[in-house]
Amino acid sequence: MNKMMLTMAAVMTVSAAACAQNRGEKRMQTDNKALVVYFSATGTTARAARTIAEATGGTLYEIVPQQAYTSDDLDWRNRQSRSSVEMNDPQARPALKGTKADVAACDVIFIGYPVWWNQAPRIVNTFIESHDLKGKTLVPFATSGGSGISGSVKALRETYPDLKWQEGKLLNGANRNAIQNWAHDVMKKQ
Template sequence: MSIAFDLSRRIVLTASVVLPYAAGVAASVAATSAIAPGPRSDILVAYFSRTGNTRVIARQVQRALGTDLFEIEPSKPYPEDYEETVEQAQRERDAGIEPSLKAAVPDFATYRTVFLGFPIWGTTAPPVIRSFLSSHDWAGKTLRPFITHGGYGLGSSISVLASHAPRSELIEPLAMEADQERRTLAEVTAWIGGIERP
């Protein structure tokens, strides 16, 4: 596994500027699990995003490089409630479950490079990322991860990528802290705790 890092500075800087606006952007953008129409590229941006943070980065990479775009979705969506999603993801992680996906990438063999985006869940890659990796043949492909996390780093996510896509060339990831949802919940909880109840 070779590790190198040459992601465009423009992509990194733009992503860091637009990331705080992810929630608003995500609400106005229709998600798709199919390859976006238009000229086909030999580069794919595939991503999983719950809150929209990772989606913002994915769309910026796609625009900057003119790649194809694919959203990774489980066949059964995760709960809307944050805490319920955390509990389900922990159960899946601990049991080694790889949930079924809504769709696979058509003509995956035609791509030479795949930018793979996802958030860190429970100190590792989400279960659907393991499913995505297991569902495709990575032989001869360059895998470029971009990962968002809540301040605790990458955890075991890189070893998950290496074990589930062993025949790919795994490039050093772009890692960005993006913990708006967790921080918001903590601040609201603290605020409620300070309210005097009648």
């Protein structure tokens, strides 16, 4: 009886794993704990962040501004829009809403954002400066309508040279499988 139960349990485990693979779900087994932090003004970066969290088994944390951005705030053609004013002021630090992320419990922090004016939005700086990230591995990822990620990663490294930054990845047009594979590769290197 016990042998039959063990055989059935093994078959069910293999079947569940096969079903998860068929659905395209890939979850990394690792000793490192991941936190996936993201700011998303339109939902594009949020989708990528959710995929990374699913792939790594990481905790998802949204950077939420105290005052939400409206479509008028995001109008990059208007020099007086909120986002334009913030990005033209290197000292701007938009206020955060909600509780702090539990960064103590993780080893790797993926930080996602849309690229604004070739940089991370200033609210990302607010997040970084509001948390003790020393000793953590920081992995930037971004989405963009036309810019690359290298300028924003360079600026983050220069602004926070004491933090341990990894190469960033632009996830525009990346499908679920590509994002999962990248996240797995990042975690394997830790």
